[in-house]
Amino acid sequence: MDKKSPIKITLTERNDAVTITQWVYQTLRNAVMYGEILPGRALTIRELAGIMDVSPMPVREALRQLAAENALEIQGNRRVMVPKMTAMKFNELCEARIAIESHAAARALPYIDGERLEQLHSLDALIDQAQAADNLEQISLLNQNFHRALYTANPHQVTLPLIESLWLQLGPFMRLATNELDEHYLVDRHNEAMAAIEKKDAYALQIAISADIREGIAFAGTPEMLHSLIENSEP
Amino acid sequence: MDKKSPIKITLTERNDAVTITQWVYQTLRNAVMYGEILPGRALTIRELAGIMDVSPMPVREALRQLAAENALEIQGNRRVMVPKMTAMKFNELCEARIAIESHAAARALPYIDGERLEQLHSLDALIDQAQAADNLEQISLLNQNFHRALYTANPHQVTLPLIESLWLQLGPFMRLATNELDEHYLVDRHNEAMAAIEKKDAYALQIAISADIREGIAFAGTPEMLHSLIENSEP
DNA sequence: GCTACTACTTTGTGATCACAAACATTAGAT
DNA sequence: ATCTAATGTTTGTGATCACAAAGTAGTAGC
Known part of the structure; x- marks a missing residue:
């Protein structure tokens, strides 16, 4: 099932005052910032949704936002990943x-x-x-x-x-x-x-x-x- | 129905090679870039979806992406608008x-x-x-x-x-x-x-x-x- | 006439479903 | 044995629906 290394993300308590999308965004942002996701590792919406126990929708939006901030990279294949460094x-x-x-x-x-x-x-x-x-x-x-x-x-x-x-x-x-x-x-x-x-x-x-x-x-x-x-x- | 000025956006032909979200994104981006949307004018997902004749979903994603690029501003009210200039x-x-x-x-x-x-x-x-x-x-x-x-x-x-x-x-x-x-x-x-x-x-x-x-x-x-x-x- | 409360509408959020493209796997032919 | 064609699976995209929060209007009370 896990062809690549299993993704391990530190999950914080979800505050009900913020939307799910915002919580997912912050969680993923921290994961990227602290190097919890290996560069090149393909990120799929459904996998992340399963890990964080939310529907695919908030994950989709968070991924797109992080990509717009250049924290993630969307390839031509529509695959999302942490960009590799040179x-x-x-x-x-x-x-x-x-x-x-x-x-x-x-x-x-x-x-x-x-x-x-x-x-x-x-x-x-x-x-x-x-x-x-x-x-x-x-x-x-x-x-x-x-x-x-x-x-x-x-x-x-x-x-x-x-x-x-x-x-x-x-x-x-x-x-x-x-x-x-x-x-x-x-x-x-x-x-x-x-x-x-x-x-x-x-x-x-x-x-x-x-x-x-x-x-x-x-x-x-x-x-x-x-x-x-x-x-x-x-x- | 139109409490504010009706939004007029130049619509380009939609190429089937690109996704609807990408087309909506480019269209809205051009509209912002060329000042077709007045700063302060509230943008609603459903209104834009109606204008561009697509479902609300691609509009939602395009708006979030543009907001991440600081082209649009999401207020606390969750209202989206072109930021005002000082x-x-x-x-x-x-x-x-x-x-x-x-x-x-x-x-x-x-x-x-x-x-x-x-x-x-x-x-x-x-x-x-x-x-x-x-x-x-x-x-x-x-x-x-x-x-x-x-x-x-x-x-x-x-x-x-x-x-x-x-x-x-x-x-x-x-x-x-x-x-x-x-x-x-x-x-x-x-x-x-x-x-x-x-x-x-x-x-x-x-x-x-x-x-x-x-x-x-x-x-x-x-x-x-x-x-x-x-x-x-x-x- | 002005304020405050209530009913109604609009709007963003999030879940679920349908579908087509991309991917992986397997079977078949040279 | 290797390359190709076909099949099955995964995945992103987009539409639709349900719901709660924000906004609006209309009415009662002072």
Whole structure:
């Protein structure tokens, strides 16, 4: 029956306040983000519906939405799967993150008030704690929250959806990398970013954000490392 | 029955080779892109299904996909509409275009070969013709093709979907602006871009692309102009 | 005349069914 | 033994139906 590896998805409790489609969407999104689904593995509507114990309809809609966000890929065969990664594509995604996120940071800078600064500081402190506890999942989650909190300071923000799309595409492979290398320690560039924010220095902020992104992925950026994790994606 | 303005959508012939959902998606996408649907106008599944003479199902999927691309907005009420524009948001969209597209251009530059250069030259020539004929629709369509041809030279391109999302969000308002101002003539920055490409000068190319985008929207960028077209969106 | 409650309509959501294309498997011919 | 043709199964697509939430209108009460 299961020709491929059985899909294992972490199911969260379904809140009755949200629609089934939204719940399925969030569940699948997390599964992709945390690399629970192997790239190249064909996803069928009915199989997922069976796993999550819902009708095929919400799954259909969630899959289409994730495909529109480039988290999934619909081939000509109408088959849906997590897109496979290549070294060049990985590099392009990282460079795109740097270009867009440093832009978003600079655009958000003028809007950062005391309250937002407070929020960023507390997130930074939490990240330090998580780093001391060596909790990789927590680190990457808080790191996302930090970046999101920074960019959303701009009330006319339009780039966050684009940035989240890039995170989604990189997600599975960041995870695979962090799983393999638990000895990585990343210099805390957030302190530099905080200093730049307090000085309202847009250029310094862009430098700090760029460095943060570059170092966050540097441990996966060596050609050998990349090669190995890409090979892991092949059947 | 029609409490709001009746929706008028240009329907193209449906090719049997594509699925109904794809056809509906393309039709609605064009309608949004060309400003055929007023921002703020509530879109209902059944109404659109009736107009396009299909069942509600393909419309549902197409709407969700367009919403995922930020072309439509789903409010808390579950109502779907073309998002309203504000002057600040318009500005953010333009700045985002400049940041991402100049990045994409620089990243594509090393991959441009003779064939691609030829293609860009012929597109440039077509734009000149359309400009001579004062065919605004043709100009903006060809302009898009020019940019797309440039960015897709990079075989590991990952930013084009993001760029298209920005085009979609700006689309309706570019159209409104060009309709109101038929006296605008834009300096042909494509020649500068072509020169930069032939010299393989990434920095000059970024300058040219930025200028092209900035001038393409400059006629709508004056506060009065913007104010008027945003007012037009209100009921 | 204005507000609040109720009945009615509209609309999105989700399940089920029918169907055709894609896929896998098996049988037959060279 | 290998390639091809035929058969059976799986899967996405699209239509229809049931239902609950949101919206609308109409009426009673102050």
